[in-house]
Amino acid sequence: MKVAIVFGGVSFEHEISIVSSIAMKDVLKEELIYLFLDASRDMYHIPTDIIKSKLFSSGDYKKFEKVYFQKGGFYKKGGLFAKEKSIDFDVVLNLSHGGDGEDGILSSVLDFYSIPFIAPRTEACVISSNKFLTKGYASSVEVNTLDYKYFTKGDEVVVETFPVILKPVKLGSSIGVSIVKSQEELEYALDVAYEFDDAIIIEPFISGVKEYNLAGTKVNGEFKFSIIEEPQKTEFLDFDKKYLDFSRTSKAKEVDLGEKLNNEIKESFKRLYNNLFEGSIIRCDFFVVNDKVYLNEINSIPGSMANYLFEDFSTLFKEVANNLPRKKHIPINYEYVNKIQASKGK
Amino acid sequence: MKVAIVFGGVSFEHEISIVSSIAMKDVLKEELIYLFLDASRDMYHIPTDIIKSKLFSSGDYKKFEKVYFQKGGFYKKGGLFAKEKSIDFDVVLNLSHGGDGEDGILSSVLDFYSIPFIAPRTEACVISSNKFLTKGYASSVEVNTLDYKYFTKGDEVVVETFPVILKPVKLGSSIGVSIVKSQEELEYALDVAYEFDDAIIIEPFISGVKEYNLAGTKVNGEFKFSIIEEPQKTEFLDFDKKYLDFSRTSKAKEVDLGEKLNNEIKESFKRLYNNLFEGSIIRCDFFVVNDKVYLNEINSIPGSMANYLFEDFSTLFKEVANNLPRKKHIPINYEYVNKIQASKGK
Known part of the structure; x- marks a missing residue:
């Protein structure tokens, strides 16, 4: 089986995604194809035998071929007189942690282009x-779940019992999360969290x-x-x-x-x-x-x-x-448009 | 302002989207550009002056130019020796009702390509x-909200008090919805709803x-x-x-x-x-x-x-x-990869 790993993307966990994806070389026995989404969402095909984290931090990934989405998969542009080339794969593994990969953006794009993929579908991501x-x-x-309070930027935040744990609603990997032990620490923790998100939740912190x-x-x-x-x-x-x-x-x-x-x-x-x-x-x-x-x-x-x-x-x-969910078939047959046309006598 | 209306798409409300989009000609004073997603999600640029519902039911829309997503917007392929052409627009109006447009797929794709659009973002769609x-x-x-019970295909459904209204969880426009007045009607209503979705909700029906x-x-x-x-x-x-x-x-x-x-x-x-x-x-x-x-x-x-x-x-x-939400900037600076490289002495 040929597995195309799509990783990177616009995310606070961009680097984590690189590390996680490279680890797959030791985990999966399948043939792996590495497709890297950079910070601008340009996509590159990184050769599996030479992939390493330094390729990305140095910007050297840009030497490799650019890849684009197309119906059913991915293609590389041809040169003058050369045709587009499709990438051969069986299934995508979405390994873009955090934003893009986990917030539903990438799963939607894969769905839109009818690309089979392992990852939660859009709803589950959201x-x-x-x-x-x-x-x-x-x-x-x-x-x-633990009790919580939800606040958006500008709301007055009153905490009755410390310590609490304060989290931006949308990040993983503890980014922007603070344990707040007293009223004095609250404002700083709010500033930190709101730097990453416009909405937060506060839960009791159980040591x-x-x-x-x-x-x-x-x-x-x-x-x-x-x-x-x-x-x-x-x-x-x-x-x-x-x-x-x-x-x-x-x-x-x-x-x-x-x-x-x-x-x-x-x-x-x-x-x-x-x-x-x-x-x-x-x-x-x-x-x-x-x-x-x-x-x-x-x-x-x-x-x-x-x-x-x-x-x-x-x-x-x-x-x-081998057992990915199938979408329900949605028939599109123009029954109503035809009915209206008929009633207009056209 | 130039408004690109993206409509159609894979949806039970595909036809409704066509009608709704054509109605915009009487509603908006802006210059309109019509981009139609057909049942296979191929996209076509339909000239605004001749758009009518019959173009779609007859399949005549396929005579027009195909359009593709690209970073920041849309392009049409050039012929041999001709360059790709970008479509000139200021904002997209997502008018694909039902699936694709409303379930987050299209909003995600627009987000992925950094295209400004009027519609709920992915989370709100979901x-x-x-x-x-x-x-x-x-x-x-x-x-x-009214009380409800949630069931997925295969669950035993027991209704204590009729009438109830039975709805597939994921469709709009009353498709697959039944008012169920007695136990005898229940099984048929379930069959109808499960034809459209694997999950349903049942609410009391208040006449x-x-x-x-x-x-x-x-x-x-x-x-x-x-x-x-x-x-x-x-x-x-x-x-x-x-x-x-x-x-x-x-x-x-x-x-x-x-x-x-x-x-x-x-x-x-x-x-x-x-x-x-x-x-x-x-x-x-x-x-x-x-x-x-x-x-x-x-x-x-x-x-x-x-x-x-x-x-x-x-x-x-x-x-x-003119006041679309801005995404938080996400810095990607390879701080951790660099740290690891440094500690390896490379």
Whole structure:
């Protein structure tokens, strides 16, 4: 199978996407084709055998051929007298973390051009990339989340009990997130968060809260789960640590929370996944507080695809690629226009 | 101002989009450029002076020049030795009703290519085009909706009290919607709805419920509202009636519900619009039951842009076009890649 990895893009996690994509060389057994979206959304075909992060920071990627979207895939322009060349691939893996990849822009573009891809479809991207919308969605599918307040720029923000955690609604990887311990720290934290987004949420900060990660997907109506991991964290993962985390390829250590909690985490995952996330492999991060499971966040394109949580990621990946969701056929037959024409006697 | 109307697309409301777009000739005073997306998402430039619905039903639109997306706009391919030609325009009006236009696909594509456009951005499209997500969102911003139950294909559906109204979650214009008066009618209604979508919602059907429509937008932080209209309806608008409704250009009649309800409707609109719907002119349809306001649905791209509800639509349109939301700048500077390179001593 030939897998075209589309990565980079306009995102605060642009660099993370590069690291995550290069890690796929050690994870997937398929033939990989690397398509890089730069900061201007120009797309380049980077040869798989020489890809490395320095190519991007140096700007050397611009030496390679430019690639454009077309119906069903991608093409490179020909020279004078030369025809356009199509890129040969079977499926796209959208590995653009953060903006573009995770906010629905890239999934929509892939959908628009009828390109088969592994990633959440547009709706699932929108729900999981916006913490405010995630809260509303989780509540609709009866999955607990921590209490929160939602504010947009200009709103008066009153916090009654500290500490709280303050997050821009739309970023991942802890960018713009602050733990606020007192009224004095609040204004600065607001300034930081509003630099990245016009909307924020504030949640109680529970020191030492246990977090558990579960990745999974659905193939032919059947859920396939990873192990549950308790990630090693300090207060919360800062960008540097998360950056390294995105290149993980060695297997994680399973944690056993007992049958009741293990099940509760899996049932919550199922309710969140169904059916919005079809076609994707996602990682859900849960808190457990007083034996109750709360969703923290949905990683719709987890770092290095959370490969390290699965026994046999490569086989799972292939199964997902071979069972992508199909769009309902929408017939367009001009029944009404014809009716009007007929009634006009034309 | 040159307005490029992008219409058609893969949608059950493809035909409605054609009618709605042609109606714009009587509504907007700007220079119009018509870009038609056909059932295969091939795009054609239709000359404004000869556009009519028959061009599309007959397939004659294929005689015109093909158009492609490019960074900042659209281009037509040149012939041998001829260069590509860009299309000259100032702003796009996304008038593709239903799928593509309203589900976030087209807004994402426009965003991806950095094309300025009037329509909800991707997030707002997703929320308003999916009735289940609309319910969750309305609840998050403290706007009432009628009680509902959500089902996906294969779920057991038990209805306790008839009549109910059964709707596919993702279609507009009453397609696939049934009023179900008894257990006997339920199975057929489910079959109809599941033909269009894999997920449905069921609400109590309130016979003779009053519906009120309010359109509006926000320009420079200030809300601009239309009049409130009580649309003339039978049980619910079927597709034929809605089809004619989408070509409305004559002014609607204002209804006065008294200060309290007028305000409640406007305040609900504001909470729904903020800030997700920036850059768009939307119409919200409300029910009033026992003096309480409930959101029925958000029309993110209303038929003929709900022009008939506004005193001076043409001026409003221009104001929106001149005040489109700006995306936050996302710096991409390879700080982390450089750090890693440096620590490797390379």
